[in-house]
Amino acid sequence: MQFVPWRRLADWKCTACGDCCRCYSVVLSFPEWLRIVENYGIEKTTSDIDKLYIRRKENGVCPFLYSFASLSVCGLQHIKPKACQLWPFKILPKPQYGHASEAAYDAFQNRVFIYADIACRGLRFGRPTWEFTNHVLREFLEIALGSRSVQLKTTSALVFADTRRVFSPPYVVRRL
Numbered sequence: 001m002q003f004v005p006w007r008r009l010a011d012w013k014c015t016a017c018g019d020c021c022r023c024y025s026v027v028l029s030f031p032e033w034l035r036i037v038e039n040y041g042i043e044k045t046t047s048d049i050d051k052l053y054i055r056r057k058e059n060g061v062c063p064f065l066y067s068f069a070s071l072s073v074c075g076l077q078h079i080k081p082k083a084c085q086l087w088p089f090k091i092l093p094k095p096q097y098g099h100a101s102e103a104a105y106d107a108f109q110n111r112v113f114i115y116a117d118i119a120c121r122g123l124r125f126g127r128p129t130w131e132f133t134n135h136v137l138r139e140f141l142e143i144a145l146g147s148r149s150v151q152l153k154t155t156s157a158l159v160f161a162d163t164r165r166v167f168s169p170p171y172v173v174r175r176l
């Protein structure tokens, strides 16, 4: 993984390429693990000594990834893990990947440091647009802080094609 500070990015829009759902293991919090187990069965998850994960299929792909033609959509939108909601951004209390002045982001009377993984195809390099700075990154920050769960600017526009109704079986959301 290689990270760049957000000030080197003009914008980000998910292209629904699905690369991130084919290449990475998704780490789950305990409540996220429990929701997946209750709705889809424990076999959709796995663990190691100290972490819980979505169990990838034999070909390495997330079992909740659905494809239409060349587009990929998450079938877990209604209970999407935070690791997936925040990808490809890392929002950190310290400038862990350097370039502190370019990574600093001030909001809600706090300073955080935001980086993006350059493996994501949705990144566009350049001078940050107003929309990216004030809406997209703000929404990512709200998700990271736990003050927002609904994604508007931080997911593929395909989600608004009512994929939730198509893909999501009745589900249980337990409040923990």
Ligand code: SF4
Residues within 6 Å of the ligand: 013, 014, 015, 016, 017, 018, 019, 020, 021, 087, 088, 119, 120, 121, 122
């Ligand atoms: S977040 Fe990036 S890598 Fe993942 S599907 Fe969207 S464009 Fe592709």
Ligand code: SF4
Residues within 6 Å of the ligand: 020, 021, 026, 054, 062, 063, 064, 065, 066, 073, 074, 075, 076, 080, 081, 084
């Ligand atoms: S849960 Fe959804 S976003 Fe996360 S890896 Fe699976 S398909 Fe992709």
